Amino acid sequence: MTEGWATTVRERLGPGRLLPLGEAKDGAWLTERAARTVLLRAAAAVRGVVPGPLRVALVAPDEEAPLPVPPGGLPPGPLRITAEFAATTERPLPVLAEEVREALFASAAGELGLGVAEVDLRVTGLVEGPAGGPKAPAPAPPPGRTSPAADDPAALAALAVEGVAALTDVLGAPVHRSEGRLRVELAVTSGHRALDVARSVRTRLTSSTPEGTAVTVLVSEIR
Known part of the structure; x- marks a missing residue:
C-alpha cells in the first residue's frame, strides 16, 4: 500500500480534523469530512467545473x-479553504475561479457556519467539451445510522432540538463528561x-447543567 493511497483512504473514511464552527464563544466543532461533502457539492454546482481535492485549515x-x-x-480562528478543480474550455478561467470562490464562501457561511477568511484555488486540468456537461458527482455523505443508545439526560435534550438528526459516536461516546x-x-x-x-x-444543555460547566458540541455528520 503506497502512502498516497493510504492517505486518500484515510481522508475518505475518517472524519478528518475538527473545524471550529462560528466564534470561540460558540463552543462548536464540525468534522472536516462533513464540511468537505457540503463544500464539494457547492463547487460541483458551478457550471463547467469538476471539483478535486479540498482541504480546510486554520489561518x-x-x-x-x-x-x-x-x-x-x-x-x-479564521479558516482557509484550499481546493483544486478541473475546468471546461468553454468558459474563461478567471470567471470560473471567481464563481467557485463565491460558491465556497457562501456555502461555508450559509450552510455550515464556518468562519472562512480565505479561499485558495488551483486549476489542475482542462475538460474538453461544452460547458454544463456531465461532471463527477460530489462525494455522498456517509450512510445515516440510528442514534447510539443513550439514556443520558444531555443526549435526550440534544435529540429534542430541531435539526438534530441523531446522536453519533464517530469519535467516541455520544455524551462525554469530565x-x-x-x-x-x-x-x-x-x-x-x-x-x-x-x-x-x-443553549439547551447549558440551561440544564450545573453552573460553570463548559458545554461543547461536535457535529460529526450532515445527513
Missing part, C-alpha cells in the same frame, strides 16, 4: 479560547445550518 488561532477544544480539534465539562456528538439534518443547530443544542 491563525484566536488569542483566547474560552471553551475546551476537543481532542483532534483546531482552536477557534470534571466541569460536557461534550455531545451529533449529526445535523441536511437543510439546517450546522452552527445554528449546534448553538441551539448548547
Whole structure:
C-alpha cells in the first residue's frame, strides 16, 4: 500500500480534523469530512467545473479560547479553504475561479457556519467539451445510522432540538463528561445550518447543567 493511497483512504473514511464552527464563544466543532461533502457539492454546482481535492485549515488561532477544544480539534480562528478543480474550455478561467470562490464562501457561511477568511484555488486540468456537461458527482455523505443508545439526560435534550438528526459516536461516546465539562456528538439534518443547530443544542444543555460547566458540541455528520 503506497502512502498516497493510504492517505486518500484515510481522508475518505475518517472524519478528518475538527473545524471550529462560528466564534470561540460558540463552543462548536464540525468534522472536516462533513464540511468537505457540503463544500464539494457547492463547487460541483458551478457550471463547467469538476471539483478535486479540498482541504480546510486554520489561518491563525484566536488569542483566547474560552471553551475546551476537543481532542483532534483546531482552536477557534479564521479558516482557509484550499481546493483544486478541473475546468471546461468553454468558459474563461478567471470567471470560473471567481464563481467557485463565491460558491465556497457562501456555502461555508450559509450552510455550515464556518468562519472562512480565505479561499485558495488551483486549476489542475482542462475538460474538453461544452460547458454544463456531465461532471463527477460530489462525494455522498456517509450512510445515516440510528442514534447510539443513550439514556443520558444531555443526549435526550440534544435529540429534542430541531435539526438534530441523531446522536453519533464517530469519535467516541455520544455524551462525554469530565470534571466541569460536557461534550455531545451529533449529526445535523441536511437543510439546517450546522452552527445554528449546534448553538441551539448548547443553549439547551447549558440551561440544564450545573453552573460553570463548559458545554461543547461536535457535529460529526450532515445527513
